[in-house]
Amino acid sequence: MKRIITATVQDRAGVLNRVTGLLQRRQFNIESISVGPTETEGVSRMTLVVEIEDEQRLEQVTKQLNKQIDVLKVSDITDKAVVVRELALIKVASSSQLRSEINGIIDPFRAIVIDVSKESLAIQITGKPEKIDALLELLRPYGIKEIARTGLTALLRGHQPQVNELAHHTLLK
Amino acid sequence: MKVEAKKLEVQTSTEPMTGADLLIDLLKKEGVETLFGYPGGAVLPIYDAIYRARGTIEHILFRHEQGMIHAAEGYARVTGKPGVVIATSGPGATNLVTGITDAMMDSLPLVIFTGQVARSVIGTDAFQEADVMAITTPITKHNYQVQSIEDLPRIVKEAFHIASTGRPGPVLVDVPKDISAGFLTAEPEEASINLPGYQPTTKPNPLQIKKLADSISKAIKPVILSGAGVLHGKASAELTALAEKHQIPVVTTLLGLGTFPADHPLSLGMGGMHGTYAANMAIYECDLLINFGARFDDRLTGNLKHFAPFAKVAHIDIDPAEIGKNVPTSLPIVSDTKEALTELLDQEIESPNSAEWLEKLSQNKQEYPLWYKHDPNGMCPQWVIEAVHKVTNGDAIVATDVGQHQMWAAQYYTFKEPHRWITSGGLGTMGFGFPAAIGAQIAEPDSTVVAIVGDGGFQMTLQELSIVYERNLPVKIIIVNNGALGMVRQWQELLHGNRISESILHTQPNFVKLAESYSIRGYQVNNQEELITILPEVFAHNGPVLVDARVLQQEKVFPMIAPGKGIHEMIGVKP
Numbered sequence: 001m002k003r004i005i006t007a008t009v010q011d012r013a014g015v016l017n018r019v020t021g022l023l024q025r026r027q028f029n030i031e032s033i034s035v036g037p038t039e040t041e042g043v044s045r046m047t048l049v050v051e052i053e054d055e056q057r058l059e060q061v062t063k064q065l066n067k068q069i070d071v072l073k074v075s076d077i078t079d080k081a082v083v084v085r086e087l088a089l090i091k092v093a094s095s096s097q098l099r100s101e102i103n104g105i106i107d108p109f110r111a112i113v114i115d116v117s118k119e120s121l122a123i124q125i126t127g128k129p130e131k132i133d134a135l136l137e138l139l140r141p142y143g144i145k146e147i148a149r150t151g152l153t154a155l156l157r158g159h160q161p162q163v164n165e166l167a168h169h170t171l172l173k
Numbered sequence: 174m175k176v177e178a179k180k181l182e183v184q185t186s187t188e189p190m191t192g193a194d195l196l197i198d199l200l201k202k203e204g205v206e207t208l209f210g211y212p213g214g215a216v217l218p219i220y221d222a223i224y225r226a227r228g229t230i231e232h233i234l235f236r237h238e239q240g241m242i243h244a245a246e247g248y249a250r251v252t253g254k255p256g257v258v259i260a261t262s263g264p265g266a267t268n269l270v271t272g273i274t275d276a277m278m279d280s281l282p283l284v285i286f287t288g289q290v291a292r293s294v295i296g297t298d299a300f301q302e303a304d305v306m307a308i309t310t311p312i313t314k315h316n317y318q319v320q321s322i323e324d325l326p327r328i329v330k331e332a333f334h335i336a337s338t339g340r341p342g343p344v345l346v347d348v349p350k351d352i353s354a355g356f357l358t359a360e361p362e363e364a365s366i367n368l369p370g371y372q373p374t375t376k377p378n379p380l381q382i383k384k385l386a387d388s389i390s391k392a393i394k395p396v397i398l399s400g401a402g403v404l405h406g407k408a409s410a411e412l413t414a415l416a417e418k419h420q421i422p423v424v425t426t427l428l429g430l431g432t433f434p435a436d437h438p439l440s441l442g443m444g445g446m447h448g449t450y451a452a453n454m455a456i457y458e459c460d461l462l463i464n465f466g467a468r469f470d471d472r473l474t475g476n477l478k479h480f481a482p483f484a485k486v487a488h489i490d491i492d493p494a495e496i497g498k499n500v501p502t503s504l505p506i507v508s509d510t511k512e513a514l515t516e517l518l519d520q521e522i523e524s525p526n527s528a529e530w531l532e533k534l535s536q537n538k539q540e541y542p543l544w545y546k547h548d549p550n551g552m553c554p555q556w557v558i559e560a561v562h563k564v565t566n567g568d569a570i571v572a573t574d575v576g577q578h579q580m581w582a583a584q585y586y587t588f589k590e591p592h593r594w595i596t597s598g599g600l601g602t603m604g605f606g607f608p609a610a611i612g613a614q615i616a617e618p619d620s621t622v623v624a625i626v627g628d629g630g631f632q633m634t635l636q637e638l639s640i641v642y643e644r645n646l647p648v649k650i651i652i653v654n655n656g657a658l659g660m661v662r663q664w665q666e667l668l669h670g671n672r673i674s675e676s677i678l679h680t681q682p683n684f685v686k687l688a689e690s691y692s693i694r695g696y697q698v699n700n701q702e703e704l705i706t707i708l709p710e711v712f713a714h715n716g717p718v719l720v721d722a723r724v725l726q727q728e729k730v731f732p733m734i735a736p737g738k739g740i741h742e743m744i745g746v747k748p
Contacts, residue, residue, distance in 0.1 A: 013318065014306055021311055056497065063494035069315040069335060072370045121440060 002031065003058060003078045004154055008038060010070040018048060018068055027060050028052060030085075030152030043072065047153045083156040087124065087150045089114070091095045094121045094144035096163045102142060109135045120145060193222035193353040195361055199329040200395050201230055205257050207248070207615060208232040209241040210628060214301055215288030218353035227510055231614065233644070236279055236636040238265055240608040243274025243634065247572055247612030248279050250595045251702070253407070253627060254337045255282040255336045257610065262288040262350075263301030267308065271602055274342050278599025280401060281426060282341035284332045289318065291351040297708030305347050316343030319352045326364030334366050342490040377508035382516045385463070385487050385504055390523040392461035394530040395421045398444065401428035401598075406510035407434065407491025409591045412465060415514055419524040422534055424452040426467045428598040431588035441534060442543075445473040446734045447580040450541035450746045453734070455534055457741040461525075464488045466510045469499040470599065481737025489513045495695040520539015530590075539744050543584050545728070552700050554578065554653045554724040558585040561623060561700075564708045569593070570623040572610035574630030575601040577659035580730040584626045607650060611637055614646040621649070621712065628654040628681060638691040641717035649711055650719040652684060655726045663729045668736070677726075689720035697721040700722030 009015045015051055016035060023030055034163040038045045050059045058076065065074045069074065094102055103113065106123055109131065115122035125135055137146065176745050196219060200208070212220045223232050233243030238260050245256025260269055260454040266287040276283045276584045310318050315335050332344040355453050389395060409432045414422050416439050423433040431665040433440055442449035444456055451738065456462065457540030469488075474480040480500060486498045487504035490566055496505040506513055521627040544554040552644040558581050561569075571586050573579040573596040587595050588673035595613055597605040631652055641648050696715060698704045704722060710720045731745030 011319075014316075015309065016312055017307065025311055060494065060498055067492070067494050069368060069371045082559075 001052060003052055004082070004084070004152065005048045005050060005051055005062065005065070005074060005076050007048070007065055007074045008072045008152065010042050010072065011042050011044045013039070015044070015070045017047075018070060021046075022064055022068065022140050023048075023050065023061065026061065026064060029091045030059070032149075034151040034153045036153075037152065040104060041141055045132055047151070050151055052077060077154060081160055082154045083157060084128050086129050086132055086150055086152045087126045089135075089148045090123045090125065090136065090144060092121050092123060092139050092147040093119060093145055098142065102139070105138050106135065111135060151170060154165065175677055180583065189356045191218055191222060192319075192348075192355045192357070193218040194225065194326060195322065195325055195345060195349070195357060196329065196353065197222045197230060199228045199326055200257060201226075203329065203333045204254075206231060208257050208259055209235060209245040209248070209612070211235055211238050211241060211258035212262065212263060213265045214257060215262035215289060215290055215350045216286075216348075216349065217349070217554075219259060219286070219288065221355075226357075233640065235608070237634065238268035239271055239604065240611075240634045240637040240640075242269050242283070242285070242600070243275070243608035244612035244615070244637070245283055246272060246276050246279075246605075247595050247609030248616045249276070249281045249283060249612075250320070250609070251339075251570060251592055251613045251616045253282075253405070253592070255284045258285040260285070260287050260307070261301065262290055263303045265315045266300075266305045266347075267303055267592055270308065270312065271600075273309060275344065275597055275600040275602045276343040276738065277314065279597065280405060281335040281343070283343040285343060285345045286346050287345060288353070289347045290321070291350040292349045293351065297348065297481050302404050304546035305345070306582065307400060307601075308432065309345050309665050312343070313345045314340075316345040316347065318347040322352055322355050322357055323361070325352070327367065330364050331366050331368060334368070335371060339371070341373075341667065354438070364376070374493070374507045375512055375625060376511040377489070377506050377516055379516070381504065381506045382513065382520065385506065385520045386464050386491050386520040387419070388461055388485055388487065389419060389463070389502065389525055392525040393527060394459045395419075395463065395525050395527060396455045396463040396484075397421050397423045397433075398426065398439075398462060398464040399423055399429045399457070399468050400426040400434045400465065400467025402510045403429060403432040404466075404591050405491070406466065406512075407516075407591075408465070408509075408514050411514035411518060415517055419522060420531060421448075421463070421525070422455060422531065424448070425471070426453060426473055427583055427596065428594075429467060430583055430594045431525060431591040434589045435587035436589065438535075441538065442739070443583055445470075446475065447584065447730050447732065448473075449538075449543060450585075450743060451534055451537040451734055453740045453743060454537055457485045457739070462486050465514070466490055468492075468495045473497070474499060475734045475740040475742075476737055479741060480650050482626060484691055488649075510598040544723075544731075546747050546748060548725055550648050550721065551725040552698075553583055554655065554722075554728050555581050556655055556701065557651065557688065557704065557722050557724060558582050558625065560708060561625070561706055562586045563622050564712055565623065568615045569623045570595065570610070570617065571623050571625055572596065572606045572613060574606040574627055575660075576603070576627050576661065577632065577655070577730050578625055578627045579606075580660075581653070584730075586625075593684040593706035603627075603630035605630070607631055608634050610648045610650075611646060614641075614648050616643075618646075622647070624648055624650045626650065626652055627659060628652050628656060628678060628684075629658045632682075635687070638688065638693060638717075638719075642691050642693050646718050647715055648717050650717070652721050653724055654681075654684070654721050655724050655728070656681065657726050660727075660729075660730070662726075667729070667733075684721035693717045693719055695719040697720065697723065699723045
């Protein structure tokens with residue numbers, strides 16, 4: 001199963017190495033990881049998407065992460081009400097004749113063109129990973145030259161619904 | 174936790190103080206009396222500071238970094254205090270790797286200082302540069318690289334705090350040469366610990382204690398498993414009190430030997446791969462398994478499918494990550510073992526109705542004791558351990574390597590007290606025993622310390638013979654010499670179709686002459702009479718002695734749970 005795990009960490013040398021090294025040693029597969037500063041100075045937040053086979057392994061990974069001295073808090077937010085975003089930059093082969101056609105495709109996705117050259121377009125899209133996957137599928141026939149994705153980042157929603165409502169909100173089940 | 178900064182008292186001298194001087198001062202403030210060290214280029218400033226501090230802190234120069242870190246482990250095991258290690262950069266640091274990993278696996282507190290090349294050349298593949306931070310990240314509880322002299326007081330304080338609290342472990346501090354050689358520009362400030370991500374839980378949840386109390390009163394076949402967490406919690410007395418109060422039998426792990434008196438009527442002995450029949454069957458058949466501070470290592474559990482299959486499992490551990498890692502646990506209690514045991518002793522618990530169970534276990538003990546058969550062709554290694562036990566009255570500190578001799582020592586040197594047994598459990602390190610015994614002897618100069626080692630393992634760290642001579646440390650070295658890597662040979666014989674592949678040591682040094690070349694008394698013994706004759710003088714001698722005890726090569730450690738088998742599927746339980 002795919003799980004979204006967030007970890008707030010002390011912004012110290014080697015902390016990313018510590019976290020990824022730990023996951024590698026305990027044989028957890030990291031699908032994506034994004035890191036950046038938080039509202040507190042000296043504290044960074046990591047958002048990891050990991051593939052884990054069962055609950056016991058999931059418990060192990062959060063406990064092992066928590067054990068690290070530089071890790072402040074670990075949460076598995078997969079089953080919480082969350083907002084999730086990823087950003088992707090996509091370079092698509094495009095002659096000038098195709099530009100408006102591609103624009104028509106990306107518009108409903110609220111994606112924008114951020115660079116234009118004779119042979120290509122660079123498109124920026126933000127959203128849930130599935131949305132990005134969907135746009136990529138539509139653009140594929142035109143010839144995708146390059147993709148750069150940030151990996152997913154997430155926040156808990158301000159209002160957390162009661163447990164019985166949660167099923168509607170979960171993302172990755 | 175932030176505390177008001179205070180001025181740190183430092184030595185007053187006309188010379189400006191270096192980072193290294195500050196480091197040594199900080200170590201003294203932590204109460205460090207002994208440094209286990211080896212100098213080199215990147216730690217020259219630290220050795221200058223040690224020179225200046227001579228008379229106020231003792232430095233012991235080992236002959237190899239692996240020897241000195243195992244000695245620091247032995248020191249830590251006996252005292253419960255962090256062993257402090259100093260090594261140079263590059264090869265000095267990489268030679269420590271085995272010892273650091275060993276300490277990590279067996280939760281021993283160490284604070285290790287490694288030299289590093291100057292910050293200006295880090296990353297340039299400078300002479301004797303190694304990426305010690307990356308190398309040691311997975312094998313330390315935590316590590317630091319000092320980036321400014323001002324950080325030293327905080328880092329040293331945190332390093333000792335992390336190493337010795339919670340679940341103990343090794344902490345490494347990498348000190349670039351320009352930091353140790355650099356001069357202080359201002360009076361150093363008293364540091365405070367700033368570790369918001371490190372707050373070990375030491376007190377048990379009262380609700381969980383109530384539940385455990387309830388489970389104890391309902392149990393019919395309860396068993397206590399006592400592990401190294403009882404050592405770290407210094408909770409042997411409480412554990413014994415609980416077992417006696419409610420008549421609960423006790424199995425100890427390999428590292429937990431001594432946490433419960435082996436000669437106690439409720440003791441079932443050691444469990445696991447080479448544990449007793451009584452201990453292993455108790456774990457198999459019990460309906461309540463109360464684990465105090467053991468991590469359910471695979472050498473204890475055997476095949477997890479058959480481990481305590483009928484039991485409710487309670488696990489008391491200071492490290493939450495150990496609970497539920499290998500064995501599903503219905504009663505998790507994150508706590509220091511002493512705190513939890515004290516709480517339990519305060520509970521009104523109706524003692525379990527376990528008379529029938531105790532009767533059965535006692536029958537098992539009588540019917541399936543540990544056994545070996547004397548052989549007219551030579552000396553049995555098990556008998557050697559029994560003879561050493563007898564002459565030392567079972568009171569010695571015993572250190573071992575890994576392998577057959579280790580298992581025989583665990584089986585036949587019945588420990589009455591905690592902190593007398595020093596062995597490499599988790600990592601299983603050959604070459605550990607002899608230097609660890611040196612560390613124990615340094616910690617307790619007046620205690621009898623015996624290194625029971627194999628002929629293979631001893632040859633990995635025997636260079637430390639220099640130290641026992643130089644310091645006249647009266648360590649008694651008993652080489653259980655079967656001319657083989659015995660445990661490897663045993664597995665090859667039993668599990669690999671008797672293909673004895675590269676596990677016989679065809680040539681060996683003359684160990685007596687070897688000892689003599691270090692000015693140490695040496696004996697070679699080939700049979701029981703010879704051993705009985707010399708042992709009293711060996712232990713009466715106030716200095717180091719080496720005994721090369723030639724034993725039968727084909728002797729095997731039994732009982733044994735073959736890999737993949739369940740804890741109830743022992744072989745060799747009877748002659």
